[in-house]
Amino acid sequence: MSESAAPENLPEEVSKGKNFRTIDRSLIKQVAAEEFRSEYSLKVNVERARSKLHQICNAYRGNTRNYAELRKLIPAQIGEDRQEELRMVGESLMRYHVSTRERLPFIAAFYQEIFRRLPPIHSVLDLACGMNPAAIGWMLLAEPFRYEAHDVYSDLTDLLNEFFRVFSINGAAHQSNLLSSFPSSQVDLTLLLKTIPCLEQIKPSAGAEILEKITSPFAVVSYPIYSLSGKQKGMREQYENRFNALISTKQWEVERLLFDNEMVFLLKHR
Numbered sequence: 001m002s003e004s005a006a007p008e009n010l011p012e013e014v015s016k017g018k019n020f021r022t023i024d025r026s027l028i029k030q031v032a033a034e035e036f037r038s039e040y041s042l043k044v045n046v047e048r049a050r051s052k053l054h055q056i057c058n059a060y061r062g063n064t065r066n067y068a069e070l071r072k073l074i075p076a077q078i079g080e081d082r083q084e085e086l087r088m089v090g091e092s093l094m095r096y097h098v099s100t101r102e103r104l105p106f107i108a109a110f111y112q113e114i115f116r117r118l119p120p121i122h123s124v125l126d127l128a129c130g131m132n133p134a135a136i137g138w139m140l141l142a143e144p145f146r147y148e149a150h151d152v153y154s155d156l157t158d159l160l161n162e163f164f165r166v167f168s169i170n171g172a173a174h175q176s177n178l179l180s181s182f183p184s185s186q187v188d189l190t191l192l193l194k195t196i197p198c199l200e201q202i203k204p205s206a207g208a209e210i211l212e213k214i215t216s217p218f219a220v221v222s223y224p225i226y227s228l229s230g231k232q233k234g235m236r237e238q239y240e241n242r243f244n245a246l247i248s249t250k251q252w253e254v255e256r257l258l259f260d261n262e263m264v265f266l267l268k269h270r
């Protein structure tokens with residue numbers, strides 16, 4: 001093995017790629033280590049790591065090169081109808097994340113169905129959030145509330161922080177890797193939307209481990225029921241069985257809700 005193909009050089013090389021620069025370094029390191037094969041050249045190992053990162057992160061960015069460019073969608077100041085503007089800007093941002101965009105056709109029903117089953121929610125932890133915090137205008141949150149969001153992309157979390165600032169939302173978005181750290185904030189509601197299958201591609205026990213770490217009284221965990229290519233592949237049954245194997249019904253009361261392309265589990269701590 002030549003020195004340049006050594007595993008310690010991999011993360012640096014992987015993160016040089018155009019769409020990999022803003023990904024959390026600890027995730028790049030983890031994926032690079034996982035994908036490294038000593039019999040392959042550095043080039044092949046870099047491709048292997050990037051391909052995995054594409055599946056779990058970059059594929060959801062669609063064609064968005066840099067989320068900083070989307071700041072132009074957020075006005076410098078907001079007008080008189082704040083709620084209307086919050087939804088308008090939120091919708092335009094949500095179009096730039098594939099997973100969040102898929103929820104747009106039923107976004108109002110989605111959050112109505114969830115929040116009408118919950119007591120007043122004053123704090124939210126949105127894990128592997130994508131562009132979902134931009135849906136705050138549809139969430140029936142109780143004032144005053146705080147919103148904490150996490151994802152691996154720094155350009156995405158910067159954009160979300162700008163969104164929070166302009167709309168005077170008590171929110172904070174952080175770049176983090178759920179596979180190596182879990183936020184310690186105490187909140188009323190945790191959201192983990194459509195992310196367990198991504199994380200389990202890197203670490204098969206990730207879903208179970210993350211569910212165990214949730215301490216909030218309520219949580220919403222969801223799964224996609226269509227693949228990114230739009231083809232149904234028996235995903236619902238497969239994911240439902242998988243989720244049932246992960247969740248402790250001694251700890252959580254579970255209610256399942258079905259939407260067009262998303263299966264939701266609403267969890268209440270017993």
Ligand SMILES: C[S@@+](CC[C@H](N)C(=O)[O-])C[C@H]1O[C@@H](n2cnc3c(N)ncnc32)[C@H](O)[C@@H]1O
Nearest residue numbers: 057099100128129130151152177178179193194
């Ligand atoms: C399927 S999308 C779901 C996005 C959002 N939760 C939603 O449903 O609209 C998966 C998200 O997980 C993020 N992600 C992938 N691996 C992650 C990790 N290890 N830690 C935190 N976020 C991660 C990706 O960047 C992407 O935004």
